[in-house]
Amino acid sequence: MTSAPVALPGLPDGITAGRFLEGFHFMLLARTLEDKIAALYHSGKITGGVYLGRGQEAFSAALAVCLRQGHDIFAPLIRDQAGRMAFGEDILDTARTYLGSVKGPMKGRDGNIHRGRPDKGMPAMISHLGAMISVVCGMLKARQFRGISDTVGATCIGDGGTSTGAFHEALNLAAVEKLPLVVAIANNQFAYSTATDRQYACKDLVDRAIGYGAEGYSVDGTDLAACLAVFDKAVTRARTGHGPQMVVGNLLRLCGHGAHDDGSYIPETIKSTPLGQDCLKLARQKMIDHRWATHSELEAMEAAAAEAVQQAVAQAQRDPAPDPAAETWQPLASRWLLETDHPTT
Amino acid sequence: MTSAPVALPGLPDGITAGRFLEGFHFMLLARTLEDKIAALYHSGKITGGVYLGRGQEAFSAALAVCLRQGHDIFAPLIRDQAGRMAFGEDILDTARTYLGSVKGPMKGRDGNIHRGRPDKGMPAMISHLGAMISVVCGMLKARQFRGISDTVGATCIGDGGTSTGAFHEALNLAAVEKLPLVVAIANNQFAYSTATDRQYACKDLVDRAIGYGAEGYSVDGTDLAACLAVFDKAVTRARTGHGPQMVVGNLLRLCGHGAHDDGSYIPETIKSTPLGQDCLKLARQKMIDHRWATHSELEAMEAAAAEAVQQAVAQAQRDPAPDPAAETWQPLASRWLLETDHPTT
Amino acid sequence: MSITYLEAIREAQTRALQENPDVFIYGQDIAGFGGAFKATKHLARDFPGRVLDSPISEDAMMGFAIGAAIEGMRPIVEMQFADFSSIAFNQIINQAATHYWRTGIPCPLVVRLPSGGTAGSGPFHSQSMESLYAHYPGLIVLTPATVGDAYWMLLEAIEINDPVIFCEHKFLYYHLKAGALPTVEERLPIGKARITRHGKHASVVTYSAMVHEALRAADELARLGYEIEVVDLRSIKPLDTDTVLASVARTGRLLVVGEAFPYGGVTAEVIARVTAEGFHLLDAPPKRLNARDTPIPYHPNLWAAHRPTAATITEALRELLGF
């Protein structure tokens, strides 16, 4: 016999303070790391694009906190540092990739937000938006072929990415195959500089769910508790055979598109709406208000996060850069098919 | 002062018996022509694919009857012989293209259902499903650039074609630009051999409209009167600035996918549902029942259709075939950029 | 007993499904219907749950196969026509082709492309896309010309730990027959070209359906006393430069024939390689013959004049021999 879960004050049904704390932990870690990455970028230490998840940490972390590491699949996108960490990505993987260490998971071949470890259930994104969703579908199908029926595959996309044909084809395919897919749409009101009124014309992106026969949810993406609740439900529904789930998080990108962009086109009027609230501050305040943590406990967490980031960055900076002479320059796994005798260049 | 239109018995508001008769005329003409084309195919007189609109004539003709020839745009697909004719396509264009006459609109370069006359508002489809919708969007935008605001662009697609990314991207774009686009989805229950349960998982394809912010309609595609009413409304709404319109016609393909296919995979159980009714027979019967035409008038129409088809086919068969020696073998309009001096082959 | 090129493809898939539980097939109308060309006829019946109809979504079909491959499955994707792979292009060149290089995790899959022209198929059901796919790093591109190769190369492709673009020629599907399949000992591995016909006056290097046109041209010229060597590349990438060079060393004259469009592509690649490494072997300027630089025409009259044929190959060889 199980007793009905009792909702804590300030928390939706079934979400414990421990879960909330876990989510907050990864939000904090991600924010701390990304602040550092941004600083490194601005001091010229990072090559290539830097895309931050500022303002989206609650939505991203909440999803990954609801997944089972080592069992589920999580395909993050460019603003999912928090989700990555909550899904178990090593902070050193991040630091190494950004800092061009040859020891990173991509060995310098691919960079920054493209990193992944597909063998740990975290595919490495390509840039083309929407392209990862069908890949997750295939991974889920593979699990089913192997007799594993309770893997959930989650993937993230933005408001802009929903306009891609790839998004549509994959959602539809997932629904036809009734796959345990969770698609998290972070509607941060902008795609690069493009506001949503030039991106789509439906009232709410969640209105797309019905057109696929998927289950849909719309949530305040600045509210960690609400995000936890909605993803808990969506992941459970997916896991128990109810097919694809679409969760739209409404929030605001609290930074430019990339570290190179000051985001000056984001109007003040939207920043001052509830969408513009900082999810991290909200979550922190909530923990204080509900006494799930004391000020000093939170400060200790912050100090620990800073220390972890500092160590990872320092380690990555000590690492060697890739050496072109040591690079194989061969794209194939089938070594016997490589043409090594004839210069093709 | 205008008097409220009075609905005729058997006809929805605003649809006259004349309109119905017009629709029927093109349905009949298309069926007669396609029966002939199929016969020619089976006697080996036609090269390439033959795709018939059998069972879809009401839905196709009704759309085109609601458009303004010479002003609107109509981008038909493979089962729109009826709509093509109702939009003014010359029967000789059809016959010539199927029979490989060099005098056809494609001069033998492209064939059969790919024919079109873009300068008359009828683009020439490419095979890749979904690809024409965004083209129609661009044509509409061009009209608007030129100050013409009341052109409607209509295009057709099947249940299968809704699974393409191209469909999604174009619908979304049309909604963002609030274009006067009408998309007619002929849900004939099959995409080639694939039944709808392997194509999509929503309840009704019209459920996709809301996700684009488009207006949506679902109609019995075997019922000419109902089709006329729904397209009349959709075309009017589009023309008067209400943005894209999506009309789903529910019907059954009353033949194989192409003339090469016997469609034996279509179960009898579905053929005996209302979807399986022959729209042409239903329309004919309705005319008799309501005394909009007498038996002998109908027989005269049928004879005239047969005669028109016969003449066009005979003419096309007398035409010369394309001559490779007379072909330019140059793909560019910019003749001065052609490389004629150096053999590139 | 005899077996067609198409049947060989079906047999190879049957055997792969039988022997390897990781194999599955995904594509439009391939389950109950057995595929537009019947290359998977009865396979859904014989291997329940492993031959799946897809929606009309080439991009997602390809992404789906990639995801499954990353997880260790061996998906075969059937494109209904090669031409529709243009919709899957991004997933093929940017996702499948880069995956191993970027992550160290292989992406073993086969994309079957019913390729090439047949009378009346027109611009969108006739394309030969091998040159496009060969241009991008990370793909294996195969173009079997014989029944035996269709069988063995497909089986081998399924075993390869990389994405393979398998270009089947529709023109050969029903017409090309063999008495029996070669044995495993007789098969030539992927990556090796075959000297299909030995000769000493000129080499025709070609692949896929054009091998047969070249053989007919060689027959024709044999009547005039010329011995034409015909090299079937079999695999476009990797390309067996050694065999090509050896042939040119024997004949001193090179004609490269392909059915794809003329600019760049396989024929230019072969010439660039031979002239770089075997310049001194050439007694005459190398020639190439491709399809014309227009879309592929629908009308049979035009189509016959668009692609290379035995007649145009013969003519090109005459020029080459007369140099």
Place this chain on the structure above:
Amino acid sequence: MSITYLEAIREAQTRALQENPDVFIYGQDIAGFGGAFKATKHLARDFPGRVLDSPISEDAMMGFAIGAAIEGMRPIVEMQFADFSSIAFNQIINQAATHYWRTGIPCPLVVRLPSGGTAGSGPFHSQSMESLYAHYPGLIVLTPATVGDAYWMLLEAIEINDPVIFCEHKFLYYHLKAGALPTVEERLPIGKARITRHGKHASVVTYSAMVHEALRAADELARLGYEIEVVDLRSIKPLDTDTVLASVARTGRLLVVGEAFPYGGVTAEVIARVTAEGFHLLDAPPKRLNARDTPIPYHPNLWAAHRPTAATITEALRELLGF
């Protein structure tokens, strides 16, 4: 006064918008934001309603432009990066490229592709796709290497009655400057290659950013007394074979350099043409130098070793000269 390559592109678009009411621009983030590279900065302000932000829908963007072009407009599509044109690939090669040939109605549009590598851009923001597009019939493919060409070729491209793939090199955007734009009399029309540097010992035939690497290599070798001719193709398709042959006739030695992947493509095409028509002009085997046959690496160390550079061109020329 000085003007960058990027500014020249902006100026050309400004002028086209001014002079031709049929011109409009469509792409992601190009209106208020002025484009990811600022190639359309202020244009939306100065030409209201004619510079439009699109959704992230490359396929539809392209179809939209095609539809407008068929109706007589002159759309310019900006792809945010060339690499994303893989999503529009089908519309480009199958719809835009075939339209005139199939229907007799021209399809005049320009697709601007910010192309080529820069440090740290990685596999999906660095591609050079000219070889792909040149392979398909019906497209004009341009690759300006100078500020003046960026300006005049873009203006001319907008006037051309066919779909034009306009490959801009991102590496040149900000770095390449000119004192002033050439006058209309000074401009070279599309379809003509330019002898950028005269020489007599070897010809380097190249295009886009590689022209500048080749010039540096020529400088390097000049110090050893070699005079290297550098031919800038400017337009990949059509390709000015005459100018290339004339150069090879002068020097007897040919190196073709491109930043795209090695298999097939522009460099192979040039070699195939030269060896077919100018075999007797060559005193040494023709050489080519391309990027390596792997995805384009992210890390600057690797990237620098992936594409041809002045150093590797110099090395290749030394081998060629020493032959």
